Amino acid sequence: MRPPERRRTTDNGTTAPDAAQQGGIAHHSPTAHRPPPRLADMPSRARRGLVSRPAVLAVFLVLGLVAAGCADVSEHEQFSRAEWEPEPPPPAVPDNAPRFPDEQPGVPAPETSATEIPPPDGCVDYDPAVVATCLEPVSGVAVLPDGEQALVAERATGRIIRVRWGLEPEDKSEPEAEFATLDVDASEGGGGLLGIALSPNYAEDSLLYAYLSTPEDNRVVRIAAGDEPKPVLTGLPRDPMGALGRDLRGALLVATGSTADPAAATDPESLAGKLLRIDGYGAPAADNPDPETPVITSGLVGPAGLCQPMTGETIWVTDRAEERDLLYQVDPGSPLGEPAWNWPERPGVAGCAAWADMLLVFTSDHESLINFDLGPESTFINPPRTTVEGEFGRFSAAAAGVEDYVWVGTENKDGAEPTSSDDRVILIDRVPTGSEGGKD
Numbered sequence: 001m002r003p004p005e006r007r008r009t010t011d012n013g014t015t016a017p018d019a020a021q022q023g024g025i026a027h028h029s030p031t032a033h034r035p036p037p038r039l040a041d042m043p044s045r046a047r048r049g050l051v052s053r054p055a056v057l058a059v060f061l062v063l064g065l066v067a068a069g070c071a072d073v074s075e076h077e078q079f080s081r082a083e084w085e086p087e088p089p090p091p092a093v094p095d096n097a098p099r100f101p102d103e104q105p106g107v108p109a110p111e112t113s114a115t116e117i118p119p120p121d122g123c124v125d126y127d128p129a130v131v132a133t134c135l136e137p138v139s140g141v142a143v144l145p146d147g148e149q150a151l152v153a154e155r156a157t158g159r160i161i162r163v164r165w166g167l168e169p170e171d172k173s174e175p176e177a178e179f180a181t182l183d184v185d186a187s188e189g190g191g192g193l194l195g196i197a198l199s200p201n202y203a204e205d206s207l208l209y210a211y212l213s214t215p216e217d218n219r220v221v222r223i224a225a226g227d228e229p230k231p232v233l234t235g236l237p238r239d240p241m242g243a244l245g246r247d248l249r250g251a252l253l254v255a256t257g258s259t260a261d262p263a264a265a266t267d268p269e270s271l272a273g274k275l276l277r278i279d280g281y282g283a284p285a286a287d288n289p290d291p292e293t294p295v296i297t298s299g300l301v302g303p304a305g306l307c308q309p310m311t312g313e314t315i316w317v318t319d320r321a322e323e324r325d326l327l328y329q330v331d332p333g334s335p336l337g338e339p340a341w342n343w344p345e346r347p348g349v350a351g352c353a354a355w356a357d358m359l360l361v362f363t364s365d366h367e368s369l370i371n372f373d374l375g376p377e378s379t380f381i382n383p384p385r386t387t388v389e390g391e392f393g394r395f396s397a398a399a400a401g402v403e404d405y406v407w408v409g410t411e412n413k414d415g416a417e418p419t420s421s422d423d424r425v426i427l428i429d430r431v432p433t434g435s436e437g438g439k440d
Contacts, residue, residue, distance in 0.1 A: 120421035123173035129428065131407070132163040133421040134173040138409025140196035140210070140244070140397045141351075141425065145203050147402030151179055152409060152425055153210065155192040158182035160208070160223070165427050173421075180223050184212045190240020194218070195306075195397065199280065200250030209252055209280075211244035218242060220254060220282065233282035233294075237264070237272040241320065245306035248313070251277045251285040254294075255303035255317055262322075265299050266335070273300045275317060275330060289333030299336040300328075305351040305361070305398065312356050314378040316340075318349035325349040327361060329378060341372070341384070351398030353406040358430060362395035362408055367416075369395070371431055387431045392424065393417070404430045 118126045123134040132152065140153030140160075149164045152175075160182070161175035186192030191213030199207035199222075208223045209232065218236040221229035232252075239257025247253055258265040258273035265273025276294040277285045284294040302320035315330040319339075325346050326339040343349070348365030359372040369388035375381040393412040400406050406428050412418040 120419050122420050124169045125172055125421040125424065126169045129426050130172060130421070130424050131165045131167075131427050132161075132172050132175065132425040135161075135409075135423045135425070137411035137414045137423050138396050138425060139193050139411075141399040141407045141409055142196050142198045142208065143399050143401040143407055144198070147405075149176060150399070150401070150407050150425070151196060151198075151208060153193045153196045153397070155194070155411070155414075156184075156186040158184040158193045158212070160193075160196065160210070163425055179208065179225050180229070182210060182212055182221070182223070182229055183214070185215045186213065187215075188240060191218075191238070194242040195244030197244045197246040197252060200246060207280075209244065209246075211242055211254060213238060213240070218256065220244070220252065220278070222280065231282075232280065233276075233278060237270065239272065239302075241302035241304060243303050243306040243317070245308065247277070247308055247315065248310070249285075249287065251279060251287075253277055253306050253308075253315065255300055255306055257303060258301045262301070265301060268295075268298075271295070274298050275300065275303075275315075277332070296332040297330050297334060297336050304349055307352040307354040307359070307398075307400070309354040309356050310400070312378070314354070316352055316354055316359060318352055318361060320346070320349060325363075327352075340380070348394075350395050351408060353398050353400040353408075353430075355400065355404075355430075360398070360406060360430060362398050364394040364396060364411060367391075367393050367395065369428065385431070388428070392426055393419075393422065401427070404432075406430060 120126070120133070125133045131150075135152065136154040136157050136159070138152055139155035140151075142151045144150055144162075148166070149162055151160055152163055153160050158181050160179040162177040162179055164176050182193060184192045193210060193212045195211045197209045199205050199209065201207070206225060210221050210223060210229070212219060212221065216238070217234055218238050219231060220233040220236075222232050223229045233254070236254075236256055237259045239259045241257040243255040245253040245255075254276040256272055256274050256276065261272065264270045271294075274295045275297045277288055277296045278294045279285050284291055288294065288296060300317065300319050301322065303317055304320055305318040306315070308315050315332070317328045317330060319326040319328060323344070325343040325348065327341040327349065328336050329340045330336070346365070347363035347368065350362045350364045352362065353360045355374075357374050359374060359378075361370045361372070362368070363370065367390050368386050371385045371387050372380055373382040393410050394414070394416045396409045396411040398406055398408040407425060408428060409425050410423045412422040
């Protein structure tokens with residue numbers, strides 16, 4: 001039987017046959033195709049004191065606690081914000097909280113100094129969950145086809161770099177490559193480089209799309225490494241918020257802000273506060289509900305994240321409205337309508353990542369990761385769970401990677417207390433659906 005063909009990682013994040021099987025010398029990355037370390041492989045993490053209840057960090061933060069007082073839920077019972085309100089986190093560990101075998105009620109288990117992860121030392125970050133360090137605030141992440149690398153965008157500088165997981169701590173501040181630096185305007189407390197998305201044919205063309213602010217407008221551009229960016233869609237209303245994504249059919253999704261004018265978000269003559277669906281040349285995607293317009297829904301205020309599972313049609317949008325933060329499930333061709341979830345406490349919803357059975361929403365102000373378990377037709381079947389809180393500071397852009405991993409950036413240099421290794425890109429392993437978190 002012929003052995004399976006070995007593959008190697010190329011510069012654009014795709015794979016190619018191993019040179020050793022082509023009669024040449026294999027230049028194989030020492031980290032290529034090695035699965036990310038799991039919880040059992042990880043030492044415990046020294047806490048920064050930002051969580052109000054014990055939060056256990058493993059390699060990719062798979063752990064968490066269910067909010068106290070949640071009721072039992074049948075398999076496909078649906079929840080909405082009106083039906084269930086989370087209780088505030090308790091000041092001390094409740095007696096019924098999930099705990100390690102060696103913990104006593106109400107007393108966190110002591111951490112052994114020999115297994116603690118040392119704090120960052122300059123740009124050197126010893127946490128295996130940290131992929132890249134000493135960046136400017138991150139505004140976009142696009143995972144490359146090999147699953148081991150990602151393109152990462154910095155909001156204020158316009159810089160786009162390629163990073164790889166699995167590097168030694170001292171190497172995490174050195175990007176694999178500089179992809180491009182775009183001329184952006186982030187002068188008004190926002191804006192700049194707002195998001196990035198791979199071409200649907202990235203494995204062949206290595207093209208990247210970006211959504212950015214200039215002094216005159218917001219626009220979408222197309223970028224080839226080493227070349228000048230080409231405008232794709234210009235003249236969009238200038239707003240400090242916005243997001244860019246790509247759907248399963250290859251179309252680009254552009255979420256625009258309302259420019260602080262609620263009327264503009266519902267005005268059919270304005271592209272403010274809209275979700276646009278366009279092709280790679282800026283025209284309305286051919287299979288839009290109305291092929292004459294790029295608009296597939298309206299009513300956004302300050303969009304921060306776009307995501308869609310790799311299997312399924314549901315598009316999710318996070319939005320920062322005036323009085324509360326919102327999560328929308330988009331019905332293309334119809335106004336947004338009622339949100340799927342809302343947060344009166346305004347945690348600062350940011351990026352998101354979606355699977356058929358789970359949606360992850362990151363927040364900046366609350367520095368948290370919120371898990372939604374999904375049932376048929378993307379309905380909520382459990383109350384949401386906060387599975388990470390205060391471990392890495394303010395989360396920003398996110399993107400689902402291979403298997404159950406999500407790449408997420410931070411923006412701690414924007415209004416937080418950055419560590420010496422901020423800002424960073426982190427790789428997180430999602431908590432399984434229905435899990436209460438805790439130690440494996």
